[in-house]
Amino acid sequence: MTRSADVVIIGGGAIGTAVTYYLAKRNLKVIMVEKGDIAQGTSSKCDGNVLIHDKLPGYDASLAKLSQDMFPGLTKEIDYDMHWTRKGSLLLIESQQEMEVAKEFCRKQQEQGLPVRIMDQYEVHEDEPKLAKDIIGGLETQCDGSLDPMALAYGLTHGAQKLGAEILTYTSVTGIGLNSDGSVGKVITDKGEILTKNVVNAAGIWAPEIGAMVNLKIPIKPRQGQILVAERTFPVARRKVVEFGYLMAKFEGDNYQRSVPPEMVEYGIAFVFEPTHANNFLIGSSRRFVGMDITCHNGVLKALAQRAVRFFPVMKDINVIRSYAGLRPYTPDHMPIVSDSEVPGFYVAAGHEGDGIGLSLITGKLMTQIICGEQTEITIDPLRLSRFADENVSA
Amino acid sequence: MNDKDLLVCRCEEISDEEIREAIRQGARTITGIKRRTRAGMGLCQGRTCQRLVARILAEETGMKPEDIDPGTDRPPVKPVSFGVLGGVAND
Numbered sequence A: 001m002t003r004s005a006d007v008v009i010i011g012g013g014a015i016g017t018a019v020t021y022y023l024a025k026r027n028l029k030v031i032m033v034e035k036g037d038i039a040q041g042t043s044s045k046c047d048g049n050v051l052i053h054d055k056l057p058g059y060d061a062s063l064a065k066l067s068q069d070m071f072p073g074l075t076k077e078i079d080y081d082m083h084w085t086r087k088g089s090l091l092l093i094e095s096q097q098e099m100e101v102a103k104e105f106c107r108k109q110q111e112q113g114l115p116v117r118i119m120d121q122y123e124v125h126e127d128e129p130k131l132a133k134d135i136i137g138g139l140e141t142q143c144d145g146s147l148d149p150m151a152l153a154y155g156l157t158h159g160a161q162k163l164g165a166e167i168l169t170y171t172s173v174t175g176i177g178l179n180s181d182g183s184v185g186k187v188i189t190d191k192g193e194i195l196t197k198n199v200v201n202a203a204g205i206w207a208p209e210i211g212a213m214v215n216l217k218i219p220i221k222p223r224q225g226q227i228l229v230a231e232r233t234f235p236v237a238r239r240k241v242v243e244f245g246y247l248m249a250k251f252e253g254d255n256y257q258r259s260v261p262p263e264m265v266e267y268g269i270a271f272v273f274e275p276t277h278a279n280n281f282l283i284g285s286s287r288r289f290v291g292m293d294i295t296c297h298n299g300v301l302k303a304l305a306q307r308a309v310r311f312f313p314v315m316k317d318i319n320v321i322r323s324y325a326g327l328r329p330y331t332p333d334h335m336p337i338v339s340d341s342e343v344p345g346f347y348v349a350a351g352h353e354g355d356g357i358g359l360s361l362i363t364g365k366l367m368t369q370i371i372c373g374e375q376t377e378i379t380i381d382p383l384r385l386s387r388f389a390d391e392n393v394s395a
Numbered sequence B: 001m002n003d004k005d006l007l008v009c010r011c012e013e014i015s016d017e018e019i020r021e022a023i024r025q026g027a028r029t030i031t032g033i034k035r036r037t038r039a040g041m042g043l044c045q046g047r048t049c050q051r052l053v054a055r056i057l058a059e060e061t062g063m064k065p066e067d068i069d070p071g072t073d074r075p076p077v078k079p080v081s082f083g084v085l086g087g088v089a090n091d
């Protein structure tokens, strides 16, 4: 059967479902195509943090804040429980050297008007009594929140369907047909064709494959992360807690060395604690380039557990019931691609690395504004695909 | 108590009706049901309820039991403490 649509969205993860929802709100005829079930890719193999605290002061933090502030409204707008909570987050400071970096980071974020502050040793232990005694302070971000990432994708899908969007699951995009003038004409799937002038590539780590269908290079690489799932237990900490060194692991900071065992550096380990709505908690994080492999590496699991006990000694006797790995859609400059392209009608919304849940809503909104030819809420210059034009990418 | 309230997953307290609702929402695999309801995500990791969930899926969709993907097993096979896993149990 041949369908037609104003816009076709490829990919049903957090990004594709958000783009679909915001486009559907404009009364456009949209069809989302997902090769499997909703959220079967990275969006079900991640945490659900919606954070400012790990964003560099400046554009990165502004973009994250715009997105974060959309969540309270969205979770009211859509009749689906996404388990959204906003309890803030805490970065743990281990050394005087980290404290200096943290103070500077905090000052810059405060200048941007973000609700962050430094906690001293006394205060941080009052706040989280089960912390290892040698932690010397913390950086609190009051506005940070979290939700269930799969429920976000299911909820956005549900909301979009109510607005008339068509959702095709278990349908793979196999090609994109261009008109003689080089613009998008149709999307070809294993279940038939869809005539359309606009297509959004929201295929996460598979975005390069979709890009190749129109001869576009998209420099996204999978960066693996593993998670340990704990049994249901007493509250270890009341909210999201992360080691300050996480920022260093994320941005591969070169002028700063953490004093940690070598395997922590090799596996890109940084302690991340996330309590869930089911009264258990998740422990991350690791960062490795291992291609499309989503099996868990034992050395990484061991290092994650070790790092967790270092910050919360009480975890020693708590059980791990499961582990999993996901692949972050990484770009060379750690910023997502939310952009049009040199192929008229072909758009990209992918490459959100470790922030695709938090940045999903602003991505949906910006992509809608780009497609509708409107002024975007915030400049998209740092998000353009063309910024990689000079790079010798091997996607 | 009628069938609807019957608990399928006891660890997470997920009822028969909740499993069926997840299938109505589009779940076509055991993993898809798990992600929507948490059935099989608790302490026993689905060892008890997985076959029951598969039966409901077959019933609701007409899929053949042998075509149902059993889902992925993830380490550890049995719960293990953070201390033992991290090699820091006897500090």
Ligand SMILES: Cc1cc2nc3c(=O)[nH]c(=O)nc-3n(C[C@H](O)[C@H](O)[C@H](O)COP(=O)(O)OP(=O)(O)OC[C@H]3O[C@@H](n4cnc5c(N)ncnc54)[C@H](O)[C@@H]3O)c2cc1C
Pocket (backbone or CB within 6 Å): A010, A011, A012, A013, A014, A015, A016, A033, A034, A035, A036, A037, A038, A039, A040, A041, A042, A043, A044, A045, A046, A047, A048, A049, A050, A171, A172, A173, A174, A202, A203, A204, A205, A206, A224, A225, A226, A227, A284, A325, A326, A327, A328, A329, A349, A350, A351, A352, A353, A354, A355, A356, A357, A358, A359
């Ligand atoms: C361990 C870990 C922890 C994380 N924690 C957080 C966090 O706390 N907060 C946060 O904001 N982010 C976090 N992230 C990052 C976040 O998970 C990702 O950025 C986000 O899920 C990416 O969403 P996506 O929609 O781009 O990709 P995906 O969810 O992978 O969606 C892409 C979809 O495209 C589909 N697809 C691919 N090819 C085709 C085709 N040919 N036809 C049709 N469909 C196709 C796939 O099946 C897939 O469902 C984490 C990631 C990991 C790995």
